[in-house]
Amino acid sequence: MKGLTAIIPAAGLSSRVGRFKPLLPLDGGTVLSRCVRLFRTCGVERVVVVTGKRADEVAACAMEAGAEAVHNAAFEQGMYSSVLTGVRALEPDVDAFFMLPADIPLVRPETVTRLMDAYSRTRSTVLYPRFAGKRGHPPIIAAEVVPDILAHDGSGGLRTVLSRFEAGARDLDVADFGISYDLDHLEDYEMALAVAGIGYPLADECRELFRLQGVSDHIRNHCRAVAAVASALCERLNGRLDERRAAGTRVVRLDPGLVLGAALTHDIGKGTKRHEAAGAELLRAHGFPAAADVVGAHFDVALADDAPITEKEVVFLADKLVRCHGPVPLADRYMEKVAMYRHEEGAEEAILGRLGRARAVMDRFDREMADSSERIAGQALS
Template identity: 60%
Template sequence: MTPLAAIVPAAGFSSRMGRLKPLLPLGETTVLGRVVGLFRSAGVERIIVVTGNRGDEVAGAAREAGAQAVHNPDFARGMYSSILAGARALPVDAEGFFVLPADIPLVRRETVLRLMHSFGLERPAIVYPRFRDERGHPPLIGRELLPDILAHDGEGGLRAVLERHQRDAHDLDVADSAILRDIDGPEDYEAALADAGRGYPTPEECAQLWALSGGTGHVMRHCRAVARVAEALCAALNARNPAYPLDMDLVRSAALVHDIGKGTRRHEEAGAELLLDHGFPDAAGIVRVHFDLDLADDAPVAEREVVFLADKLVRCDRPVALDDRYLEKMAMHADEPGAVPAIRGRLERARKMLARFDREMGVPAEQLAREALA
């Protein structure tokens, strides 16, 4: 593995936040702990946290998280002074280094791993993560740029240096909107708290996943239709059981990408693996079982059952009766040995699921599907 390091500027005043951002709680750790943990989980062992404002506190948190702390006495001069302090502390054997400010804490581990793979494969001067045509953090910078970085007067920041090497840069498209999201003020922090444990893609990330996978238009239209039906089923279930609501956002997300592996053998497995590769385990778990699913009588209905049934009530992008969908499959595969009994078994399990939903919602699921796609 190519030896890499990371520079984490954490020296600022946090003036717009009103509280020291690196030490704010986030999930089971802090904002800074999350960033350090990100790199450690990806195998980056040399992590340099650059301190400034309240340096002793931040340094202690950095060391506790497993990073090296380097103080920048000139931190009041701005971010570039912290990048210089970190660059001077880089290990001599580091072939490249990430730069990720401490207030961009939600970047996914899988994004860092993809950047590392691209850097090792192509060895460009810089690898930028890019989300929907916009570059974000952390760039992965080759060691050969260090002389230019150290000699720069700070005008225009790090970007000015990197732009001089544009011809040797590579953009890596990722399905990770967090590369563009920093914690600037209280609203950003509240959003980060809500998003810290999210294991499924946002609608924008779903669109990026489809762009990366090269999905066809009719499959994407089907997924959007399934998402509308799934939302209707989820809303009906939640209305009858408001004390224990299902996660509508998870349902919508998984439905939007449930057929992203279409065109491959065992497309549900292929789709789930793609989602895991991009850091979305919750959606992957639903996609993996959407083709065929059985629910025990004493087991509660969950998000995966919602997506499963919604998929069975949509043909292309129009509503279909559940029996009709499976009977069509039987006719299509009538000449294949063993196919019809297998499809009949899936039909019986789907009928059982449909009856369960009808009872729990108090309204026929097929009716809701027709209304959702009217």
């Protein structure tokens, strides 16, 4: 987007973490390079990194990632001095700019893209991403705020300046916990290592997706029940990896996080035509492509004899073993649909065809788990 710059202050001392945050390894690069890539991926042409401590190393990392570096010689005076350095580097014709501290590296590209789209429509003075009712980073700040930033003495930080422009501020709700997740402590960094780049929502992001979509309690309870069954099936399959391999079966280790996130959101598109496709589209728009692939397949699947069981089949089968929020025999789940739709031409044949494919999937699960899928579902929901 032309006229839009991103400023990334990366000049801090990292005193609380005990390690220099911008250059810590993360997601195939560093904490800083991930922040730079976030904006470059979204089409922000100019990214400015503010350096301070270890300036030469930070500048080299920034430039390698596609940004330019400006040095804050007064970086020990605190964060606002870096804000000033970044703002002074803005070009005179800039329309607006992002502000993202380098220790907030988990923001999803889809969040930035949605912010850019919303700003192009609203031209808000300040546009904040908001997660679970709390504003986070990176806000888009209009150029009209720049004189006030430059004139401010730094007390209260940037937040104090932006509070003067509240009348023209807007919030964009996002299902992205990364907008407010900073690396203040070593355990925060360890968490970032575990979740950076994942393509599925975490539990609190699932809750926010439910809220944003206005999902009913009935559907939420069903999704939670399916998630419990899917997690139990996943655990059983992963626990038997060695035995399954020894039996000559082609197997992959299932990702429990993906199973849980996809199962919790599998019916988020309910109420729309082809709800599985609608749900998948919604998840992709919010930055969860791996979960979207699973959700998009949960209506009907076929599993080839030589193909491994994946997260798609786990969520699919779990959904078919749950009625409302209780366990149900697989055949009953489908025969209920036959009773409801047999008056429609071709419906009974189509439903029975799906039942046959589902039975084949369940038989495969039962063999590889050496247990009954229906029994495991009942136990998970007891």
